[in-house]
Amino acid sequence: MSEPAIRLAILGLGTVASGVVRILNGPNSPVSCRAGRSFEIRHVAVRDTSRPREVEVPVNSLTTDWLAAVSDPEVDVVLELMGGTTIAREAVLAAIATGKHVITANKALLAEHGNEVFAAARKAEVCVAYEAAVAGGIPIIAAVGRSMTGNRIVSIEAILNGTSNFILSEMLGKHRQYEDVLAEAQALGYAEADPAMDVDGTDAAQKLILLTQLALGKKVELKDFPRQGIDTLELADMLYAEELGYRVKLLAVARVVGQQLEMHVEPTLLRRERAIAQTDGALNIVELEGDAVGHLVMAGAGAGQMPTASAVVSDLVDVAIGRAQQTFPQLNLWQDDSGLTVMSADQIQRRYFLRFNVEDRPRVIAEVADILGRNQISLASIIQHEAPEVDASENGGVPIVPLVIMTHRTTEGSIRAAEASLAQLSTVRAPHVRMAVAD
Ligand code: HSE
Secondary structure (H helix, E strand, O other): OOOOOEEEEEEEEHHHHHHHHHHHOOOOOHHHHHOOEEEEEEEEEEEOOOOOOOOOOOOOOEEEHHHHHHHHOOOOOOEOOEEEEEHHHHHHHHHOOOOEEEEEEOHHHHHHHHHHHHHHHHHHHEEEEEEHHOOOOOOOOHHHHHOOOOOOEEEEEEEOOOHHHHHHHHHHHHHHHHHHHHHHHHHHOOOOOOOHHHOOHHHHHHHHHHHHHHHOOOOOOOHHHEEEEOOOOHHHHHHHHHOOOOOEEEEEEEEEEEEEEEEEEEEEEEOOOOOOOOOOOOEEEEEEEEEOOEEEEEEEOOHHHHHHHHHHHHHHHHHHHHHHHHHHHHHHHOOHHHHHHHHHHHEEEEEEEEEEEOOOOOOHHHHHHHHHHHOOEEEEEEOOOOOOOOOHHHOOOOOOOOOOEEOOEHHHHHHHHHHHHHOOOOOEEEEEEEEEEEE
């Protein structure tokens, strides 16, 4: 190899960074051959240099001085794999300011500070590559940014959080407790350092923001669209969904409807026969629709050490051969030139799954149906399982039973208005569960 080695500063040596080192150090690794250059790890910036590490890095490369690492004029590329949005932001901006290309897996950083980061990179004529930030090992950024450029993309439906998908699959398949499965997802390296972002829908929403920016040219912020996680979901509702022929998934959607962009991340019922409903464990899946190519589906490991490292290394090869430097300026990242406006939550139209806990007494279903009807909501099916015959006078109260309703297509605004009225009924008790249905 006649070309000089590419010199790296790696920020962080956690799960993903260790996977990257493992690939680069691997015997017979094809990476250098594909890049036409070898890679030299100059610096690895960590919080504590004395901690035992799962991979070997060059002697004296470990440092706590991330600023010196990114500013070293002998470094060509900075791999930001520390996560977070404070030091990571400063480090990425410092790397760009000193002329380094940056590779990052940090969707929180790009979703929050993409504006600043991409503008700085364009100005400094360096590139920021982020394949690992969306859908783990699935090469979705390359597919959208490079291979679908002949299309106007009109729809994205995706499972983008491996931790949530793993939890849902284990809860449904093995009836395991939420907390146990979450602890296992952390042990397996799927979850973020703070897993709250995984289970409350934030991580998936950040990835959807990045994908929407790239695919639809629309800059959207977290506050602009509805987001709900799986942290409040009950197994009972997943089982009712199964009974109705559906599976519950944390679904991320961005869809062009006229001049508007419908966007949301929520637990959603999907027909069981759909590929997206059958995507289990820590897998992710992205279904795209382009006006020329039609439907396109990509699935694979969405979380975990080696799949995410695979995406980081693909960016590294792209930078080494100069491809990323050519495509980055053309991607128009974080410029808003789509002409789309984000649809308000109330206007979103779809079917809904509703569950109420109701008193098992005369007229209750009639009252619920009446309120839904007065809000122009038509019922598609109702489940109320037979409750035991109880004598209220002997038991000191009326039994409470779950009432599950599938609606026909309606708006989120109508559902919210109906829910406000239903909350006034003394016969309808909390919790009220509402989930979207994707047809
Ligand atoms: N914590 C993420 C997930 C993986 O569970 O999907 C990294 O994006």
